[in-house]
Amino acid sequence: MLNEKNILHKCRLFIIGASGHGKVIEALARESACYSKITILDDNEELKHIGKVPGGKEYALEFRDCADVIVGIGNAAIRKKIIEYYEEKQINVTSLTHPFSWVASDVRIDNGTVIMAGAVVQPGCTLGKGVIVNTSSSIDHDCKIGNYCHISVGSHIAGTVCIGDNTWIGAGATVSNNITICNDVMIGAGAVVVKDIMEPGTYVGVPAKKIG
Numbered sequence: 682m683l684n685e686k687n688i689l690h691k692c693r694l695f696i697i698g699a700s701g702h703g704k705v706i707e708a709l710a711r712e713s714a715c716y717s718k719i720t721i722l723d724d725n726e727e728l729k730h731i732g733k734v735p736g737g738k739e740y741a742l743e744f745r746d747c748a749d750v751i752v753g754i755g756n757a758a759i760r761k762k763i764i765e766y767y768e769e770k771q772i773n774v775t776s777l778t779h780p781f782s783w784v785a786s787d788v789r790i791d792n793g794t795v796i797m798a799g800a801v802v803q804p805g806c807t808l809g810k811g812v813i814v815n816t817s818s819s820i821d822h823d824c825k826i827g828n829y830c831h832i833s834v835g836s837h838i839a840g841t842v843c844i845g846d847n848t849w850i851g852a853g854a855t856v857s858n859n860i861t862i863c864n865d866v867m868i869g870a871g872a873v874v875v876k877d878i879m880e881p882g883t884y885v886g887v888p889a890k891k892i893g
């Protein structure tokens with residue numbers, strides 16, 4: 682669970698998802714220099730013809746004993762489904778932290794979570810399974826971020842915030858300190874959350890208000 686796991690990887694990494702998010706994870710994995718071989722997989726048959734993608738997610742099963750996998754898909758429901766697929770097949774779903782991010786030593790990070798370049802995660806935080814802490818975002822002290830959340834590029838979560846599962850904080854949004862946000866919430870780009878959000882839905886603006 683601790684981020685020191687990054688130094689204990691096996692030699693081979695499979696990244697599931699060949700689109701934009703997968704590309705960023707590939708760059709992260711290469712920069713971290715933890716793996717001797719990195720392969721991108723995608724269930725989209727058309728991508729196999731490009732040559733770079735040898736197969737879909739089942740391709741990694743052959744390498745069960747000598748490889749880690751990470752899911753590079755932005756959609757939370759698909760990310761969850763694929764992480765669960767590999768857990769069931771008993772392949773290690775790893776977490777990755779970019780060397781140019783800063784994560785306090787006591788932060789607890791669950792499997793399948795990625796922390797991108799320029800991100801900061803302060804002491805006392807817990808990051809659930811399959812979380813994306815995206816480029817140049819920050820999560821301040823004692824926050825709890827639920828499973829499959831996405832803290833988008835340039836967004837800022839102040840101290841002691843609790844965010845439920847499958848919640849997406851949009852690019853450049855801010856969540857004020859001591860706020861609770863429930864499961865299945867979409868916070869629009871640039872929004873500022875100043876009150877607890879206890880009902881799933883989409884919230885935008887300053888201060889953030891529900892639109893759907």
Ligand SMILES: CC(C)(COP(=O)(O)OP(=O)(O)OC[C@H]1O[C@@H](n2cnc3c(N)ncnc32)[C@H](O)[C@@H]1OP(=O)(O)O)[C@@H](O)C(=O)NCCC(=O)NCCS
Nearest residue numbers: 815833834850851852867868869870871872883885886892
């Ligand atoms: C909030 C969001 C999900 C809404 O998307 P949507 O459901 O397709 O909604 P629409 O684009 O139809 O917009 C609905 C209304 O909300 C407004 N709106 C949408 N996003 C808004 C935002 N971020 N801030 C303020 N208003 C917003 C629109 O202007 C529109 O207003 P109108 O009805 O007066 O014309 C989307 O706009 C958004 O912010 N996505 C975040 C993307 C992001 O951060 N990506 C990061 C990748 S790392």
